[in-house]
Structures are given as structure tokens and as C-alpha cells.
Amino acid sequence: MKIILSLFFACTTFLCHAQNNSIKKEKWHWDNPSRQDTSAGYVQVLKVDNMLYISGAVTKEVTPEGIRQVYNALEKSLKSFGATFQNVVKENLYTTDIEAMKKHNSIRKAFYNGDFPAATWVQVSRLYMSEAKLEVELTAHLPK
Incomplete structure (x- = not known):
């Protein structure tokens, strides 16, 4: 019984410590002072270590102008x-x-200047914003 209790307390202690590990998150959200959107509950760019996780930029039209609008917004997010x-x-x-x-x-390819990322394209019936027709999200790696 003493061994079982010791194992229980060791495992409980380990799990508590594992759950308390925190990561440093830096946020950017369209120059918003709170650095996040609290109504929808997201942030446009989240930086963890040397990785950027960029939420989707959207447009209402899958046209050259609409695509350019999305990639210009993503460029601002990257910058x-x-x-x-x-x-x-x-x-x-x-x-x-x-x-x-x-x-x-x-239009999309011009933004990458011949240096393309891994990519996945999916057709969906609708996006979060019902009038949106295109949404693109990115993951970027910064040099250490």
C-alpha cells in the first residue's frame, strides 16, 4: 500500500509540474492595444519562440483584387x-x-517570389464570416 501511495503522489506531482509549464507568447492584432480580439476570441499573430502562427486573412471575392487583399494583409501580419x-x-x-x-x-505565387512553402488548399461550403470566399493562414519560422 505504501508503494502504491508513493507512486500516486509521484505521478500527481509530476502531472502538476507538467501542467504548470508555461510558454512565452507575444501577440499582435492589427495594431489593437489589447493585442487580441476578445469578442471572437483570437489573435492575428502569435509568436512562440521563433515561430509565427498567423490567423486567416479573408476576402469576399476570389478575384485578383481579393487575393491581393488577403496576401497584403498577411504581409502586414508577417511584418x-x-x-x-x-x-x-x-x-x-x-x-x-x-x-x-x-x-x-x-497573384498568390508572386508574393512568394519563387520560394514556396508547404501548402494545403481546401474547398469548403462556408467560412466563419458567411460572406467570405477565401481565407489563408500561415506558419512562419524566424531565424534564431
Whole structure:
């Protein structure tokens, strides 16, 4: 019984310490002083160590202008921590019209200047904002 109790307390102590490990998070949210959106509950850019996790930028139109608008917003998000599209290692693209996105892919590709990230494109029936037609999120890696 004494061994079982010792193991229980050792495991409980370990789990408590494992759950108390915290990470340093730096946030940026469209120049918002609170650095996050409390109504929807998200942040535009979250920096942990040398990684940037960038929430999706959206547009209502999958047109050259709409795509450019999304990637300009993502560029601003990247710049908030001194990054560029050359720091992007993963791109997730969600659209309600994959064929239109494929047709205008040259607009997207120009932002990467030939240095493309891993990417996933998914057609969905709708996005969080019901009028949105395209949302793109990024993960970027900063030099140490």
C-alpha cells in the first residue's frame, strides 16, 4: 500500500509540474492595444519562440483584387514581427471556389517570389464570416 501511495503522489506531482509549464507568447492584432480580439476570441499573430502562427486573412471575392487583399494583409501580419513571405513554411488556404483560386494562383505565387512553402488548399461550403470566399493562414519560422 505504501508503494502504491508513493507512486500516486509521484505521478500527481509530476502531472502538476507538467501542467504548470508555461510558454512565452507575444501577440499582435492589427495594431489593437489589447493585442487580441476578445469578442471572437483570437489573435492575428502569435509568436512562440521563433515561430509565427498567423490567423486567416479573408476576402469576399476570389478575384485578383481579393487575393491581393488577403496576401497584403498577411504581409502586414508577417511584418509585425519582422518577417517576410520567405519565412513562411506552411500555408493553409480555405475557399468556397477552388477553381477561381487555381485560375488566379499567379497573384498568390508572386508574393512568394519563387520560394514556396508547404501548402494545403481546401474547398469548403462556408467560412466563419458567411460572406467570405477565401481565407489563408500561415506558419512562419524566424531565424534564431
